[in-house]
Amino acid sequence: xxxxxxxxxxxTMNGSPTTPQPPRAGRRRLPAAxxxxxxxxxxTMRAPMAQGGLPPMPEWIDVAGxxxxxxxxxxPEAYDNERWPSATGTGPVPVAGFLLARTxxxxxxxxxxxxxTGWRSEPRALAEAPDxxxxxxxxxxxxxxxxxxxxxLRSTPSAxxxxxxxLAAGWHVRLPTEAQWELAARATDGRRYPWGxxxxxxxxxxxxxxxxxxxxxxxxxCVLPLADMSGNVWEWTSSPYQPYxxxxxxxxxxxxxxxxxxxxxxxxxxxxxxxxxxxxxxAEPGARRAFIGFRVALVPPAR
Amino acid sequence: MxxxxxxxxxxxxxxxxxRVQQSPQVAWxxxxxxxxxxxWQVLLALRxxxxxxxxxxxxxxxxxxxIQACCQLSIYAYWGQFWPPVxxxxxxxxxxxxxxxxxxMLLSWTRKQPYQMGLGPVPIILSTNLFMWFxxxxxxxxxxxxxxxxxxxxxxxxxxxxxxxxxxxxxxxxLALFSLILITTGQTSxxxxxxxxxxIGLGPHTYKVMFAVGLVAMYNFSTTPVSAxxxxxxxxxxxxxxxxxxVPYFVDSDIPAAVFxxxxxxxxxxxxxxxxxxxxxxxxxxxxxxxxxxxxxxxxLGAPTxxxxxxxxxxxxxxxxTIDRLVTRLGDRPLFDRLGFSGPLGRANLPHMAVWVxxxxxxxxxxxxxxxxxxxxxxxxxxxxxxGKPKACxxxxxxxxxYCRDNAGWACNELGRHFTEGRLVSADAERAFGYFSxxxxxxxxxGCLNMISxxxxxxxxxxxxxxxxxxxxxxxxxxxxxxxEPDLYxxxxxxxxxxxxxxxxxxx
Numbered sequence: 001x002x003x004x005x006x007x008x009x010x011x012t013m014n015g016s017p018t019t020p021q022p023p024r025a026g027r028r029r030l031p032a033a034x035x036x037x038x039x040x041x042x043x044t045m046r047a048p049m050a051q052g053g054l055p056p057m058p059e060w061i062d063v064a065g066x067x068x069x070x071x072x073x074x075x076p077e078a079y080d081n082e083r084w085p086s087a088t089g090t091g092p093v094p095v096a097g098f099l100l101a102r103t104x105x106x107x108x109x110x111x112x113x114x115x116x117t118g119w120r121s122e123p124r125a126l127a128e129a130p131d132x133x134x135x136x137x138x139x140x141x142x143x144x145x146x147x148x149x150x151x152x153l154r155s156t157p158s159a160x161x162x163x164x165x166x167l168a169a170g171w172h173v174r175l176p177t178e179a180q181w182e183l184a185a186r187a188t189d190g191r192r193y194p195w196g197x198x199x200x201x202x203x204x205x206x207x208x209x210x211x212x213x214x215x216x217x218x219x220x221x222c223v224l225p226l227a228d229m230s231g232n233v234w235e236w237t238s239s240p241y242q243p244y245x246x247x248x249x250x251x252x253x254x255x256x257x258x259x260x261x262x263x264x265x266x267x268x269x270x271x272x273x274x275x276x277x278x279x280x281x282x283a284e285p286g287a288r289r290a291f292i293g294f295r296v297a298l299v300p301p302a303r
Numbered sequence: 304m305x306x307x308x309x310x311x312x313x314x315x316x317x318x319x320x321x322r323v324q325q326s327p328q329v330a331w332x333x334x335x336x337x338x339x340x341x342x343w344q345v346l347l348a349l350r351x352x353x354x355x356x357x358x359x360x361x362x363x364x365x366x367x368x369x370i371q372a373c374c375q376l377s378i379y380a381y382w383g384q385f386w387p388p389v390x391x392x393x394x395x396x397x398x399x400x401x402x403x404x405x406x407x408m409l410l411s412w413t414r415k416q417p418y419q420m421g422l423g424p425v426p427i428i429l430s431t432n433l434f435m436w437f438x439x440x441x442x443x444x445x446x447x448x449x450x451x452x453x454x455x456x457x458x459x460x461x462x463x464x465x466x467x468x469x470x471x472x473x474x475x476x477x478l479a480l481f482s483l484i485l486i487t488t489g490q491t492s493x494x495x496x497x498x499x500x501x502x503i504g505l506g507p508h509t510y511k512v513m514f515a516v517g518l519v520a521m522y523n524f525s526t527t528p529v530s531a532x533x534x535x536x537x538x539x540x541x542x543x544x545x546x547x548x549x550v551p552y553f554v555d556s557d558i559p560a561a562v563f564x565x566x567x568x569x570x571x572x573x574x575x576x577x578x579x580x581x582x583x584x585x586x587x588x589x590x591x592x593x594x595x596x597x598x599x600x601x602x603x604l605g606a607p608t609x610x611x612x613x614x615x616x617x618x619x620x621x622x623x624x625t626i627d628r629l630v631t632r633l634g635d636r637p638l639f640d641r642l643g644f645s646g647p648l649g650r651a652n653l654p655h656m657a658v659w660v661x662x663x664x665x666x667x668x669x670x671x672x673x674x675x676x677x678x679x680x681x682x683x684x685x686x687x688x689x690x691g692k693p694k695a696c697x698x699x700x701x702x703x704x705x706y707c708r709d710n711a712g713w714a715c716n717e718l719g720r721h722f723t724e725g726r727l728v729s730a731d732a733e734r735a736f737g738y739f740s741x742x743x744x745x746x747x748x749x750g751c752l753n754m755i756s757x758x759x760x761x762x763x764x765x766x767x768x769x770x771x772x773x774x775x776x777x778x779x780x781x782x783x784x785x786x787x788e789p790d791l792y793x794x795x796x797x798x799x800x801x802x803x804x805x806x807x808x809x810x811x
Contacts, residue, residue, distance in 0.1 A: 140740040143754045147736070174755065238755055240748065255765045259748040285751050286744035
């Protein structure tokens with residue numbers, strides 16, 4: 001009984017390259033040099049990712065605070081878990097303003113984190129093209145990424161002023177809650193998809209066999225210039241899966257049940273019904289799948 | 304020359320078995336050993352091409368070989384029932400035996416001596432492998448281990464009772480030598496020794512099985528004074544520590560299962576034991592005291608304590624002439640006579656066995672063999688830690704670490720809590736985050752919440768879930784995935800998980 005403390009789950013989170021953790025048994029890590037080279041090449045491809053020598057950073061979109069009528073209401077395509085237990089099938093949820101990444105987190109962005117921290121991610125997460133959304137990432141991988149990104153932004157003088165100011169005011173990089181995600185995806189006018197009420201193959205990646213590079217679909221009809229809110233990959237949120245009504249504090253209930261976390265947006269292989277902005281998916285936090293990714297948010301302090 | 308050639312061919316053939324092919328390193332180790340033996344045979348054939356090759360003499364199978372082998376195989380059979388890798392390992396045992404026979408023959412012939420064909424290598428191989436397996440990637444060293452054992456038996460000898468005999472118990476010699484090398488070079492992770500030791504205790508009646516098997520050896524070879532005295536020393540020592548310090552010495556047993564196995568099947572080689580009953584009692588006590596001391600010394604040095612049972616045997620073997628001389632100097636004493644220790648070896652073996660049976664029965668009734676041991680219960684260690692009992696906090700952390708490794712999310716979350724609070728270990732936010740992450744991936748929701756909480760937030764925790772309890776309550780045995788919830792809660796209540804008691808009562 002005295003085999004010593006096991007290593008904790010990941011590598012260091014402070015980005016120190018001198019204290020990597022050994023790789024998980026049976027899993028292969030992409031050699032750091034190869035990944036660095038890939039990132040360097042990619043940096044020439046995507047201008048926003050290499051500002052001032054920074055690792056590839058998200059491009060932030062301001063989402064104004066509002067009271068969201070959350071839930072699918074009377075939408076006949078909705079699943080039961082999208083309807084609030086109210087006459088309208090929706091419920092008011094006040095959401096403070098926040099920043100949301102324009103795109104899903106890419107392989108390049110996640111790779112920079114993996115290299116900097118030695119976080120032991122699934123090798124397949126880093127095996128795809130750098131501008132594809134990162135997949136094969138668990139909820140825990142996504143949270144670890146947000147933690148690292150916040151530190152990277154705080155320690156980088158050349159980070160955008162809007163980001164610096166908000167971090168200084170106590171904001172944090174997080175996964176969006178599902179209310180934040182839903183507000184960003186459909187605004188307050190009750191639309192079914194970010195662009196309107198009808199499914200459009202030119203606006204999202206769905207009914208196909210694999211993801212597309214992030215930000216490929218123009219969306220002039222969208223309220224916010226966010227890319228791929230519907231389709232491409234499911235996006236982890238920071239909300240545990242609970243039946244509606246949603247409250248910001250509902251994460252402290254049902255702690256004895258096995259963990260499930262909400263994903264939003266549907267994925268490349270889904271039919272349009274699952275791409276609706278109110279559709280709710282859920283997965284266990286250790287799930288690493290080819291169709292699950294995430295995007296990050298910069299959110300005000302909870303209290 | 305046909306015999307070693309046949310053994311070599313057998314070794315080559317074994318290289319194609321699925322278990323061997325499962326790992327290229329093992330396959331190449333087996334084939335490499337075969338090629339080495341073949342080359343040696345070629346050299347010998349050239350050396351003796353004009354004749355004069357020493358041959359083989361067949362010896363009558365000796366009881367101390369075949370009975371011991373049967374005892375060891377019984378242990379393997381029971382062990383494998385509860386830990387299948389043991390059965391899968393059998394081809395590798397066979398490979399080592401073929402190697403040992405061929406190696407022994409070629410060594411004898413190189414020394415121009417006939418080889419005495421008997422069952423001698425069988426118990427040596429079986430005994431060695433009860434304690435140490437090299438990992439697949441280092442498997443060539445398993446053959447080196449066997450070769451060193453054979454060489455030790457042949458070359459490390461002394462005069463005893465007018466005969467040249469080997470000094471060291473062959474399997475214990477190699478095990479101790481390799482243990483020492485692995486510990487001093489920090490390479491203990493090259494073997495599965497530390498990992499397989501707890502698996503010996505997976506069966507629900509392991510101690511009783513070992514006890515029963517031990518009785519066979521005691522009856523046939525009068526090893527009762529060695530085994531029973533060693534066991535009694537350890538039981539009494541553990542009991543004293545528990546009474547004085549309030550915590551078990553060996554964490555979750557009074558004698559670890561692998562030590563109990565060792566004192567029955569590792570230190571009982573008659574050739575390397577004292578020749579009198581009193582001497583064997585001293586020898587057995589010496590083993591018990593040595594294991595006790597080495598456990599503390601290795602622990603203090605930060606070395607794996609598993610090796611406590613292996614390191615001391617050669618030293619005790621070296622002390623055998625001293626013990627024999629001491630006994631001679633003591634002479635016949637009335638007390639020895641009353642205890643049945645005087646006269647020829649084995650004179651009072653059956654009464655001694657009867658005393659051992661009663662003693663073991665008493666220990667079993669006390670609950671310090673099979674079944675739940677006080678140290679199996681994590682709440683016991685939590686309370687001992689809170690009460691400031693010696694080493695209790697370290698042991699609690701180690702136990703939680705083991706359960707975390709087994710994927711008990713609750714245990715990982717507790718480790719994260721310790722590294723957040725910095726009370727039992729130095730605060731380390733990164734390690735805490737890592738443990739919370741492991742807890743979360745084990746679907747323990749508080750672990751997930753702790754990953755995303757603010758540094759000023761209190762750590763979230765709950766009582767262990769049923770899934771966690773199925774691991775936490777296993778008492779050194781297999782997990783309890785099949786156990787129904789009422790039984791699980793009743794067991795949790797017995798372990799001191801107070802939250803489970805109302806649930807257990809409600810389920811009735």
